[in-house]
Amino acid sequence: MRIKTKKDKRERIHLRQRKKMSGTTARPRLAVFRSVTHTYAQVIDDMSGTTLVSAASTEPALKGAFEKDAKGGNVAGAKAIGKAIAERAKEKGITRVVFDRGGYLYHGRVRAVAEAAREAGLEF
Numbered sequence: 001m002r003i004k005t006k007k008d009k010r011e012r013i014h015l016r017q018r019k020k021m022s023g024t025t026a027r028p029r030l031a032v033f034r035s036v037t038h039t040y041a042q043v044i045d046d047m048s049g050t051t052l053v054s055a056a057s058t059e060p061a062l063k064g065a066f067e068k069d070a071k072g073g074n075v076a077g078a079k080a081i082g083k084a085i086a087e088r089a090k091e092k093g094i095t096r097v098v099f100d101r102g103g104y105l106y107h108g109r110v111r112a113v114a115e116a117a118r119e120a121g122l123e124f
Helices: 006-020 060-063 075-091 109-119
Strands: 030-033 038-047 048-057 099-100
Touching: 030 048, 030 109, 038 075, 038 109, 048 075, 060 075, 075 109
Parallel strands: 030 099
Antiparallel strands: 030 038, 038 048
């Protein structure tokens, strides 16, 4: 796979990470995806291939819960997504996860999702 664009580079890094990590029933994978305008997070059980919990900045329920300056494409919005995904995971009985940064640098919105999820009670 030749690296031609930033997207190609990110996908290659993500594939390299995914070779080493996978979500199990006991410890599912918390995957983060960010676009220019929105942030998405999922808790995935790779053994069964199912998404257990998800949260996205596109959801009307979360858009209404955003603070004044929070949007889907900024750090404040990412913190809200992290908190929401952790609360939903705890409702399903999930407390420990493996964090998958999706090929992105652990910085900015990706870091905000991770730290907010930790503060809300997820262990990783």
